[in-house]
Amino acid sequence: xxxxxxxxxxxxxxxxxxLLHRRVHRKLINASGGxxxxxxxxxxxxxxxxxxxxxxxxETSRRGTGFHREEFAVVSILVGEVRHLGQLxxxxxxxxxxxxxxxxxxxxxxxxxxxxxxxxIVITMELV
Amino acid sequence: MVSRSQGRRDIPERSAEPPNIAxxxxxxxxxxxxxxxxxxxxxxxxQGYSEETWQRAGDFLMSSTRELWHRHQGVVxxxxxxxxxxxxxxxxxxxxxxxxxxNLPAEQDELLDFYGDSSAGEVIKGxxxxxxxxxxxxxxxxx
Numbered sequence: 001x002x003x004x005x006x007x008x009x010x011x012x013x014x015x016x017x018x019l020l021h022r023r024v025h026r027k028l029i030n031a032s033g034g035x036x037x038x039x040x041x042x043x044x045x046x047x048x049x050x051x052x053x054x055x056x057x058x059e060t061s062r063r064g065t066g067f068h069r070e071e072f073a074v075v076s077i078l079v080g081e082v083r084h085l086g087q088l089x090x091x092x093x094x095x096x097x098x099x100x101x102x103x104x105x106x107x108x109x110x111x112x113x114x115x116x117x118x119x120x121i122v123i124t125m126e127l128v
Numbered sequence: 129m130v131s132r133s134q135g136r137r138d139i140p141e142r143s144a145e146p147p148n149i150a151x152x153x154x155x156x157x158x159x160x161x162x163x164x165x166x167x168x169x170x171x172x173x174x175q176g177y178s179e180e181t182w183q184r185a186g187d188f189l190m191s192s193t194r195e196l197w198h199r200h201q202g203v204v205x206x207x208x209x210x211x212x213x214x215x216x217x218x219x220x221x222x223x224x225x226x227x228x229x230x231n232l233p234a235e236q237d238e239l240l241d242f243y244g245d246s247s248a249g250e251v252i253k254g255x256x257x258x259x260x261x262x263x264x265x266x267x268x269x270x271x
């Protein structure tokens with residue numbers, strides 16, 4: 001029997017002009033279709049995103065389990081703008097997700113509000 | 129018959145309650161729905177919301193709304209009450225020329241975190257105890 005081998009991806013540096021994609025649950029979208037600041041929070045020390053070099057918004061939308069894809073929108077943010085807020089953007093590829101990228105830094109009210117303003121919705125969801 | 133106000137200038141009596149207090153109360157009640165979400169409500173592992181945090185958020189908004197009215201006859205614009213990180217709640221105000229996000233933490237001992245700016249370039253941000261800054265922050269929104 002042959003052991004399954006997981007791919008090991010090299011970490012790369014991400015240019016300022018590239019995009020980060022992030023899934024946003026429908027509860028983080030307000031009545032007028034805007035993204036709430038609560039969409040930009042850390043989980044276990046950082047905020048997970050996908051680098052546009054290795055993931056399309058559609059691929060980002062398919063990640064995660066236990067939820068219907070229709071419950072999520074996908075937003076994109078320019079890497080340079082995220083760095084301008086004092087956040088570190090670090091490629092952190094996972095065996096199953098070469099695009100995985102961490103956004104590291106305190107997500108205080110200022111950072112969250114500005115991320116909500118600067119993001120662009122690239123996959124919408126039907127508001128229920 | 130002589131009117132009680134005869135001979136006096138009629139001055140409109142100041143209402144004891146802000147004119148939008150029922151609307152504020154109703155927004156707080158609507159936000160109670162977040163208590164039913166539980167943990168991992170967004171598929172990203174986010175913490176759920178407690179009755180205690182919701183209660184403190186409601187007390188903060190009601191008392192700040194009343195204090196602003198009684199001190200300055202100011203009427204608080206209606207905020208969106210939104211899910212925040214780690215069981216905290218966000219208040220989000222957007223007026224014609226000002227926007228402010230105020231985060232009320234899940235832990236009572238932690239400080240409020242706020243950021244606001246205006247189209248004229250004013251910026252207001254910081255951390256403070258809820259008991260000290262409520263009416264002052266709301267007054268900034270209507271200045």
